[in-house]
Every structure is written in C-alpha cells, then in structure tokens.
Amino acid sequence: MAASPEEFRGQARLPHFASPLRYDLRLRPDLTACSFSGAAAIDVAVSAPTRFLVLNAAELSDLAPSEVVQFEEDEILVMGFDRELPVGEGVLKMNFTGTLNDQMRGFYRSKYECNGESRNMAVTQFEAADARRCFPCWDEPAFKAKFKLTLEVPSELVALSNMPAVEETVNGPLKTVYYEESPLMSTYLVAIVVGSFDYIESSTSQGTKVRVYTQVGKCNQGKFALDVAVKSLDLYKDYFGTPYPLPKLDMIAIPDFAAGAMENYGLVTYRETALLYDELLSSASNKQQVAITVAHELAHQWFGNLVTMEWWTHLWLNEGFASWVSYLAVEYLFPEWNNWTQFLDETTSGLRLDALAESHPIEVEINHASEIDAIFDSISYDKGASKALASYIKKYAYSNAKTEDLWAVLEEESGEPVKDLMTTWTKQQGYPVIYAKLNGHDLELEQAQFLSDGSSGPGMWIVPITSCCGSYDVQKKFLLKDKTGKLHIKEFTALSADGEKDPNFWIKLNIDQTGFYRVKYDDELAAGLQNAIKSKKLSLMDKIGIVDDAYALSVARKQTVTSLLRLLNAYRDESDYTVLSHVCLSISKISVDATPDLSKDIKQLLINLLLPTAKKLSWDRKAGESHLDVMLRSLLLIALVKLGHNETISEGIRRFHIFLGDRKTPLLPADTRKAAYLAVMRTVSTSNRAGYDALLKIYRETAEAQEKSRILGSLSSSPDKDIVFEALNFMLTDEVRNQDSFYILGGISLEGREVAWTWLKQNWDYVLKTWPSSSLISDFINSIVSRFASEAKAAEVSEFFAGRIKPSFERALKQSLERVRISARWIESIQSETNLGHTREDNGFCLAAAAAEEHDETRVKENRVRERGPPKRT
Ligand code: BES
Numbered sequence: 001m002a003a004s005p006e007e008f009r010g011q012a013r014l015p016h017f018a019s020p021l022r023y024d025l026r027l028r029p030d031l032t033a034c035s036f037s038g039a040a041a042i043d044v045a046v047s048a049p050t051r052f053l054v055l056n057a058a059e060l061s062d063l064a065p066s067e068v069v070q071f072e073e074d075e076i077l078v079m080g081f082d083r084e085l086p087v088g089e090g091v092l093k094m095n096f097t098g099t100l101n102d103q104m105r106g107f108y109r110s111k112y113e114c115n116g117e118s119r120n121m122a123v124t125q126f127e128a129a130d131a132r133r134c135f136p137c138w139d140e141p142a143f144k145a146k147f148k149l150t151l152e153v154p155s156e157l158v159a160l161s162n163m164p165a166v167e168e169t170v171n172g173p174l175k176t177v178y179y180e181e182s183p184l185m186s187t188y189l190v191a192i193v194v195g196s197f198d199y200i201e202s203s204t205s206q207g208t209k210v211r212v213y214t215q216v217g218k219c220n221q222g223k224f225a226l227d228v229a230v231k232s233l234d235l236y237k238d239y240f241g242t243p244y245p246l247p248k249l250d251m252i253a254i255p256d257f258a259a260g261a262m263e264n265y266g267l268v269t270y271r272e273t274a275l276l277y278d279e280l281l282s283s284a285s286n287k288q289q290v291a292i293t294v295a296h297e298l299a300h301q302w303f304g305n306l307v308t309m310e311w312w313t314h315l316w317l318n319e320g321f322a323s324w325v326s327y328l329a330v331e332y333l334f335p336e337w338n339n340w341t342q343f344l345d346e347t348t349s350g351l352r353l354d355a356l357a358e359s360h361p362i363e364v365e366i367n368h369a370s371e372i373d374a375i376f377d378s379i380s381y382d383k384g385a386s387k388a389l390a391s392y393i394k395k396y397a398y399s400n401a402k403t404e405d406l407w408a409v410l411e412e413e414s415g416e417p418v419k420d421l422m423t424t425w426t427k428q429q430g431y432p433v434i435y436a437k438l439n440g441h442d443l444e445l446e447q448a449q450f451l452s453d454g455s456s457g458p459g460m461w462i463v464p465i466t467s468c469c470g471s472y473d474v475q476k477k478f479l480l481k482d483k484t485g486k487l488h489i490k491e492f493t494a495l496s497a498d499g500e501k502d503p504n505f506w507i508k509l510n511i512d513q514t515g516f517y518r519v520k521y522d523d524e525l526a527a528g529l530q531n532a533i534k535s536k537k538l539s540l541m542d543k544i545g546i547v548d549d550a551y552a553l554s555v556a557r558k559q560t561v562t563s564l565l566r567l568l569n570a571y572r573d574e575s576d577y578t579v580l581s582h583v584c585l586s587i588s589k590i591s592v593d594a595t596p597d598l599s600k601d602i603k604q605l606l607i608n609l610l611l612p613t614a615k616k617l618s619w620d621r622k623a624g625e626s627h628l629d630v631m632l633r634s635l636l637l638i639a640l641v642k643l644g645h646n647e648t649i650s651e652g653i654r655r656f657h658i659f660l661g662d663r664k665t666p667l668l669p670a671d672t673r674k675a676a677y678l679a680v681m682r683t684v685s686t687s688n689r690a691g692y693d694a695l696l697k698i699y700r701e702t703a704e705a706q707e708k709s710r711i712l713g714s715l716s717s718s719p720d721k722d723i724v725f726e727a728l729n730f731m732l733t734d735e736v737r738n739q740d741s742f743y744i745l746g747g748i749s750l751e752g753r754e755v756a757w758t759w760l761k762q763n764w765d766y767v768l769k770t771w772p773s774s775s776l777i778s779d780f781i782n783s784i785v786s787r788f789a790s791e792a793k794a795a796e797v798s799e800f801f802a803g804r805i806k807p808s809f810e811r812a813l814k815q816s817l818e819r820v821r822i823s824a825r826w827i828e829s830i831q832s833e834t835n836l837g838h839t840r841e842d843n844g845f846c847l848a849a850a851a852a853e854e855h856d857e858t859r860v861k862e863n864r865v866r867e868r869g870p871p872k873r874t
C-alpha cells in the first residue's frame with residue numbers, strides 16, 4: 001500500500017485499486033466570461049484498501065476537499081484520506097472551476113456570427129486525454145463508467161450532450177437541463193455543446209432519431225449528411241449484428257474544430273467542411289469528404305464507442321477499422337464513386353509513412369498522455385483492416401479489447417492461424433518489399449524490409465502472396481514465411497508449345513493491392529506489366545499499385561528514374577480519376593532541384609500527357625457526367641495550372657474575372673474554382689497584387705467554410721516570396737481561424753519554401769503558444785520542413801530545433817527531417833542518371849516539378865495523410 005502521494009508520480013497509467021462506476025456531473029459554462037464551474041459526485045469502487053485516490057485533472061482549480069495534491073506534469077491529482085478507505089463503494093464529491101479555453105481541446109469556446117455580432121459557443125473535444133480539463137476523472141479508455149449529466153445554461157440556447165434530455169427547468173435567464181444516464185462508456189467520448197443552432201431530423205428503420213445541427217439558417221446544408229447518417233446506421237446495424245446502442249444520434253457542425261470530426265457517443269462533432277454540403281456551393285470532392293467522414297464517425301459508434309481499445313497502444317482497433325468500414329459503407333451507398341478503389345489512397349499513405357525509419361509499429365507503447373496525440377497517423381488509420389467482426393463486437397460490447405482479443409475471435413471464426421501471421425504486422429514497424437524474379441518455370445521471391453532511405457531493415461513478415469498471370473482467372477496464393485520462397489508457374493503461365501513465352505505474358509503480385517507490401521519486379525516481369533497496362537488488361541487497383549510501388553522504389557534508389565518514366569509512359573491513355581490521381585501524385589513529388597536544366601522541358605512533356613484528357617473534359621460541366629469525371633476535371637486543371645500551362649492559366653484568370661462580376665456564373669462552379677484561384681495566384685506579385693486582393697475580398701464576404709478553405713489553400717501559392725510571406729502573416733490574424741492554418745501551410749509554393757522557413761523561425765514562439773496541440777503544431781513542421789531537399793537544409797533545421805524540442809512535435813520533426821534527407825539523396829541519384837534527358841525524348845513524357853501536389857481542397861485534416869498535403873494526414 002502506498003505511503004505517500006509521491007509514489008504516484010511519473011506513472012504511465014493510473015493505479016487500479018479504485019475505479020469509477022458512475023459520474024454525476026453538473027456543469028455551468030459562462031459563455032461571456034469564458035469560464036465554467038462544476039460539481040462531480042463519482043461513485044467509486046475500492047478493490048483494495050487504500051489511503052489515496054488517484055485520478056486525472058488538468059487546468060482545474062478550486063478543487064475541494066483540501067487534502068489534494070496535484071502533479072501538474074502528470075495531470076493527476078492524489079487525494080489523501082486520514083483513514084484507510086475499505087474495500088467497497090463510496091461517493092467522491094468535488095467542486096471545481098476551469099476556463100473555456102481557445103485551444104480547441106477540453107471544454108473550449110468557439111466563435112460564430114449571429115445577427116452581425118460575434119458570439120461564443122461552448123464545445124468539448126476530449127479525445128485523447130482532455131476530459132481531465134473539464135472535470136476530475138479516471139481519464140483512461142478502460143475505466144468505463146455511466147454518466148449522468150446536468151447542465152446549467154442560458155435559457156435561449158441549445159444544450160446537447162451524449163444522451164437525450166429528460167427534463168428542463170427554466171429559471172429566469174438560466175435553465176437546467178437534465179440528461180438521461182448513459183450506458184457504460186469511456187471518458188474521452190463524453191460531449192457537451194452549448195450555443196444557438198437550427199436542426200433537421202430524420203430516423204432510422206429502427207426508429208432512432210437522427211439530427212443534424214448547424215448554425216442558424218444553414219440547416220439545409222445538413223441534408224446530405226443526415227441522409228448518409230441514416231443509411232449508414234441501418235447498414236452498420238446489420239453489418240455488426242448489433243443495433244445502434246443509444247436512443248438518439250446528433251451530429252453538429254462546429255466553426256472551430258481541431259480535427260476533422262469526433263465520434264462522441266451520440267453527439268458527433270464535425271468541422272463545417274466535413275458536415276455541410278450545398279448543391280450549388282460545394283464541390284464533388286467536398287461531397288465525398290462529407291460522406292466518408294460521416295460514415296467513419298458512425299462506424300466508431302460500434303468500433304470504438306461500444307467496444308473500446310483497452311489502451312492507446314491499440315488505437316488502430318478504433319481508427320483502422322473505422323477508416324476501413326467507412327469506405328465499405330460509402331462504396332455501398334454510392335457505388336458510382338468507385339470509393340473502394342479510392343481506399344488505396346489510404347493504403348498508399350500508410351505505405352509512405354511506414355517506409356520511414358522514424359515510423360512506429362501499429363501497436364505502440366505509450367508512456368505519457370503527451371505521447372498519445374502523435375499516433376493518430378497513417379499507421380493507426382491506414383495500415384491494416386479485416387473482416388468477420390460481428391462476433392468480436394458482441395463479445396466485447398460495453399467493454400474494452402486488446403489487439404490479441406481480435407485475433408482470437410478471428411482465429412475462432414476462420415480456423416486459420418491469424419495471430420501468428422498478424423503479430424508480424426502489428427508489433428513490428430515497417431513492411432516488406434518482395435523482389436520477384438523469373439527463373440525458368442519458377443517465380444523466385446525474396447522479402448526485405450522496405451525503407452525509403454534505401455537501406456533494408458531487419459524486419460521479417462509472414463506475407464500473404466497473391467498472384468495472377470495473363471488473366472485474373474488464373475490465380476495462385478501462398479504464405480511467404482521465410483526470407484525467400486518459390487512459386488512454380490509452369491502450368492500457370494501460358495507457355496506456347498515451343499516453350500516461347502506468350503507475348504501477352506504478365507504476372508501481377510499482390511492482386512488488387514490487398515496486401516500491405518510492395519513488389520519489385522525484374523526487368524522481364526516489369527516489361528510484361530507495362531504491356532498489360534497499355535493493353536488495358538489490369539484492374540484500376542493494380543494499375544495504381546504498380547505506379548505507386550515504382551515511384552517508391554525509385555525514391556529508395558532501388559530502380560532508376562529512367563525506368564519509372566518508361567513505366568509512366570504506359571499510362572498515357574489513362575482517363576480514370578483514381579489512377580490518374582496517383583500518377584499525378586508520383587510525378588509531382590520531384591522538385592525542380594532534381595533536374596534544373598531539364599525542368600522546363602519536363603513540365604512541357606507532362607502537360608502533353610495530361611492535356612488530351614483535360615481538353616476532352618474542358619472547364620464546363622456536361623449534363624449527366626459522372627462524379628468521377630467532375631473530380632478528374634478539377635484534378636487535371638489544378639495540375640496544369642501548377643505545371644505552368646499558359647492556356648489553362650489564362651482561361652482560369654478569364655473565368656475568375658467573370659466570377660468577380662457575377663458570383664453565380666455557371667462558368668466557375670465550385671469544382672473548378674480552386675484551379676482558377678491557383679491560376680490567379682501564379683501571376684500575382686507585389687507589383688501586381690490585384691488578384692490576391694480580390695481573393696481576400698471573396699474570403700471576407702463568404703460565409704461558407706469550404707469556399708474559405710479553397711481561398712486559403714491558394715493564397716500562399718504565388719511564386720512571389722513577399723506574397724507568400726504576406727499570406728503567412730495573414731494566417732496569424734483574427735481573420736483566419738486557428739483550425740484553418742494548415743490550408744495556408746499546405747498551399748505554400750515551392751518558390752516560397754525558403755521564406756516560409758524564415759517566417760517559421762521568426763514566429764516560432766508565438767506559433768507554439770497558439771497551436772499547442774500535437775496535430776496542429778506538427779502541421780507547421782511537416783508542411784514547411786518537408787518541402788526541402790538538401791542535407792545542408794536538414795542540418796540547418798536540426799540546429800534550429802536543438803534545445804527547442806517538445807514531445808508534441810518530436811515525431812513530426814524527426815519524420816520531416818528524414819524526408820528531407822531522403823529527397824536529398826534521391827535527387828543526387830537522379831542527377832547522376834546520365835540518360836535521363838534521353839528518356840524524355842524517347843517517351844515524350846517525363847517528370848515535373850511540383851504538379852498537382854494538392855488537388856483536393858476538401859481534405860479534412862491531414863495529419864495522417866500529410867504525404868498528400870493538407871488537409872489530410874501524415
Ligand atoms: N477520433 C478521430 C478524431 C481525433 C483525431 C481525435 C485525433 C483526437 C485526435 C476521428 O474519428 C477521426 O478519425 N477523424 C478524422 C476524419 C476521418 C474521416 C478520417 C479526422 O479528424 O481527420
């Protein structure tokens with residue numbers, strides 16, 4: 001038994017001798033003073049005699065009783081009692097006060113306009129470990145308890161929480177709202193929102209009421225999300241074999257919001273861009289983002305909220321599955337979007353991050369609350385997914401699970417040795433590249449850990465190898481358990497009688513890219529695949545996988561850029577959005593540093609590749625065209641503008657001027673507007689700044705968050721350094737919400753990277769203070785540092801940060817520096833490829849500078865896909 005509070009200092013987790021059963025919480029936010037007061041009565045079960053209770057609290061004051069020690073660093077409080085607490089139950093009562101902060105975490109304030117005046121609303125964001133900023137609690141996911149909330153708020157406001165209100169009593173200017181008691185749930189899922197809102201309502205086939213709350217006057221923009229929500233709930237109920245567990249579901253748009261959305265049980269919060277959709281004002285990619293986000297957060301109502309990870313080490317059980325299931329749901333709801341193919345966007349960002357030495361295993365050890373935020377990245381979200389989940393959900397409902405628990409259920413369901421196979425994937429960082437070589441009738445395979453810096457790590461995996469030859473009807477699969485393996489292909493290949501290979505011979509491994517690994521083919525196999533691409537034999541997923549692998553192998557200097565170019569050439573006739581977006585992504589990554597003397601020609605050649613399809617699509621929408629063509633148009637126009645294609649730039653500017661005179665012109669709908677804005681910014685400079693000022697004017701006039709994000713994403717894209725500097729300073733003003741800084745950061749032009757770095761150094765202290773949470777501060781480092789590509793710069797950056805490092809951005813900094821060094825080495829090797837100029841002429845097509853880096857202005861939050869530029873994620 002502990003003798004002194006000191007013994008609880010510096011521990012990764014709370015002790016288990018006492019745990020909460022039920023919280024009775026009363027909170028009174030003051031929206032004018034931006035503070036709150038609260039009272040908690042917590043039913044506590046003591047399982048071993050103790051003189052202390054140890055729980056979390058942060059930034060709370062006036063805590064009674066008085067014999068309380070707070071260890072601020074650990075965000076815990078230890079209460080000492082004169083007499084030992086016996087085994088059994090008791091009630092712990094505390095009063096406390098706190099601040100409604102402006103940091104978008106804990107209990108915070110968000111601002112909105114109402115009748116021309118600025119008002120505050122009160123909002124919570126508790127994941128991962130910020131419930132403790134609102135009330136004292138056992139703030140770990142495994143301490144599930146029931147919550148009974150009571151709020152005292154101004155009578156005229158809407159006050160929402162996880163459960164429906166059971167009673168409301170008005171007392172002059174204040175009202176007291178009592179909510180139903182919740183089922184067992186984790187603290188990070190508790191939510192409160194207080195402000196003025198409108199709502200629309202619908203219900204599921206089971207009769208669950210679903211509402212979308214928006215700012216007053218905007219609730220029509222919630223219709224699309226409401227429809228997706230109702231349909232997703234109906235789908236998940238069948239898919240998970242368990243009905244939606246709560247009596248109601250509310251979804252609400254919050255003007256200041258750190259992440260893209262948050263799955264609070266029964267009260268899901270979103271940034272406006274991720275929830276609101278307007279037929280006239282939103283783009284096709286906005287629409288897709290809303291659907292994916294809603295489907296993702298609602299999947300969490302089962303995966304995460306009903307069954308919760310035991311500790312943050314198993315975060316992927318939440319995020320990996322919600323991501324995977326959301327694509328499944330959207331594929332089902334909107335089959336014409338080809339969403340399942342777009343899921344490869346997630347896989348490829350996982351593959352990119354996990355090829356860094358500074359990556360981490362899926363299951364990552366967490367020793368302090370400050371380390372949790374940094375793992376909400378592509379590893380947790382994108383590296384891994386599976387099926388047969390219904391019995392897992394049933395078994396662990398209202399409880400917590402670890403990674404092994406899932407394998408045990410899957411093993412039982414499938415009779416396969418799931419655990420041995422999967423632990424090689426979840427406990428080990430990284431993934432393999434499979435070298436495939438043809439030797440007579442054998443396909444020889446060898447695995448090695450793939451790292452972008454070109455080294456090979458020590459990792460070994462049990463790799464599910466799938467393969468097909470000449471046609472998708474001829475398939476073979478096996479588990480590669482050792483370093484090397486062989487696949488006998490005699491009967492598999494279509495050898496003609498004289499032993500000569502069929503000219504249509506090709507072998508594709510990792511069919512449809514379902515495995516988390518890359519493949520490096522020998523020359524013969526690679527040539528076969530190129531033919532297969534040209535003659536349109538391959539699935540969209542395989543076409544994407546081949547280009548993505550080839551690009552990554554080239555960065556790691558495992559294959560020449562010349563051969564990458566040769567391969568890209570095979571994609572000349574491609575007109576599919578999902579494929580072209582990956583082709584564009586790959587070619588956009590090479591900076592002008594690589595080939596200074598070639599870059600102009602190179603750009604021209606790339607333009608030649610994209611132009612035919614772009615011309616076919618033109619700037620104008622056609623009646624009845626597909627969702628994907630609309631997305632492709634925007635992708636291509638943005639790429640052409642970034643490549644400096646004059647005709648596209650002048651057409652963009654022409655349409656922009658018409659738009660300035662008539663904001664409703666059909667000549668510049670939401671889908672093509674970003675391309676036009678970027679075109680305008682290509683020609684802006686300090687001596688010719690009308691375009692910049694016109695964009696600012698639109699920004700100030702519009703009330704639409706998606707439109708604002710398009711403009712913010714353009715402002716810093718000018719080639720003029722001074723304008724970039726101005727845009728960065730604009731980001732620091734009150735006119736840009738702190739949640740939106742990453743749009744400006746993500747848009748910084750290549751020409752502006754040096755000035756952006758200078759700016760960051762000058763403003764570092766202020767930036768760190770204003771964007772303290774891990775994901776936000778990491779945006780600054782990722783966007784600004786990762787754009788460089790030289791050893792000297794990496795050294796300069798390290799030197800600046802020496803002595804300034806904090807846990808919140810340490811991982812982001814290490815990863816960014818690693819990327820800079822990888823780019824530097826890659827560029828050196830490209831410059832040494834003497835026949836590069838040649839390839840260009842041969843193929844009529846080559847690499848380009850900074851094209852289409854970020855074609856999607858709607859991405860919610862890109863911490864995890866930062867590789868694709870914000871707002872997605874690293
Ligand atoms: N649980 C997360 C939100 C979150 C992220 C909270 C990081 C705290 C720290 C939520 O379910 C989520 O994943 N949101 C995504 C959007 C989604 C469509 C992938 C996001 O915010 O980017």
Ligand code: ZN
Binds near residue numbers: 296297300318319322
């Ligand atoms: Zn999530």
